[in-house]
Amino acid sequence: MGKPIIDSARGVARDAEYEDEDNPIFESCSFCNNEVDPGGDNVAIAFDRYMELILNSLHWIYALGSEVGNPPTGGGDGLEWFSTTEVAEEHCWGAVAQGNVDLFRAIEGSLPTDYWTYKNFGWDKVELPFSWKRFNDLALNPSPLSYDPDSLILSPVRLMAKILNYIAFDYDSLLRVIKPGTRIWRARTHSDEVPYFAATGAELGSAPAEHAKANRMSREGESMFYGADELATALVEIGYSEDRYATAGQFTPTRDLLVLDLTSIDYAPSIFSLAERRDFYPIDFLHRFSYDLSKPIGVNPEIGYLPTQLVTKSVREYEVEKIDGIRFNSSKPGCTANYILFFTNNDCRDSGNCVLRLDVASVRSGLVLTEPDRSVVH
Known part of the structure; x- marks a missing residue:
């Protein structure tokens, strides 16, 4: 883990220029102490640019409470909420901080001090697991009336078709x-x-x-x-x-x-x-x-x-x-x-x-x- 964010940061660093205030060249990294080889590539970017890469990625999964207009007020809203610390530990410790305690603390401290919840009510996360659970329930208790065709949960036939289509077209290494x-x-x-x-x-x-x-x-x-x-x-x-x-x-x-x-x-x-x-x-x-x-x-x-x-x-x-x-x-x-x-x-x-x-x-x-x-x- 971790290589994608490093690759993204290096892409920003490769475009750096001394006179570019938004993306200047740095002589060393303040967290890992790597120094720039005079004849090599730049190895560091501004910390706020690094945080921008991290936040863009986290926002692919999460929305902030303040953004959805429904921050938690004691529960009852049907959403699953997470603290900034929970989000940071789940995604940033190994993937972007690479086990560097100082970098991790800096990342955690720079994330919005807000509550986080899954985008789309978490449907991207739960669609397949919920449908698979329903698949098992129907297999164990078959009944013509046990499946609601208007349900958002995938029917057994559609679930297996979706899984097999994933494999055939996107993850064909499994074939x-x-x-x-x-x-x-x-x-x-x-x-x-x-x-x-x-x-x-x-x-x-x-x-x-x-x-x-x-x-x-x-x-x-x-x-x-x-x-x-x-x-x-x-x-x-x-x-x-x-x-x-x-x-x-x-x-x-x-x-x-x-x-x-x-x-x-x-x-x-x-x-x-x-x-x-x-x-x-x-x-x-x-x-x-x-x-x-x-x-x-x-x-x-x-x-x-x-x-x-x-x-x-x-x-x-x-x-x-x-x-x-x-x-x-x-x-x-x-x-x-x-x-x-x-x-x-x-x-x-x-x-x-x-x-x-x-x-x-x-x-x-x-x-x-x-x-x-x-x-x-x-």
């Missing part, structure tokens, strides 16, 4: 191509050390529809491929079984697969960058959205899985991009990423025409499953 040869582990349990089934692509692949149980991303009767980056993760993910042993193998795609990769949201946009501001709230939501899809479900998975199953359905039916699956973080401590790929048992083989091919040489049988903690269902 990852899985190349042929990529190895994905899949495991199947059995009660005895020697499996009762042959270790073929069909037997280790997606469960046939008639045997497919409800799971985190799929409903009962839906044949889909669950896999993991690492063998240890694949084994932990099936550790809830009463069986003691497992057989596992590596599948590789025979063509490019396009997956929604929710493990790679490492972008942290800054309000202090003109180019990144519009991403501030959507990316913040996507971080939480990714966590919610991976978190432990609780003691009633049949109900708890309903929202993630509905998300999977929306991704499968997305018309703008043909998405083949989702890559998401495991909910189990110390584990890596999982896959849900939208391919049935007929797509999994160890030879011939298929989408997911088992590497027979990778198969390992008689793997011992660790005793699961049955007090919590993931």
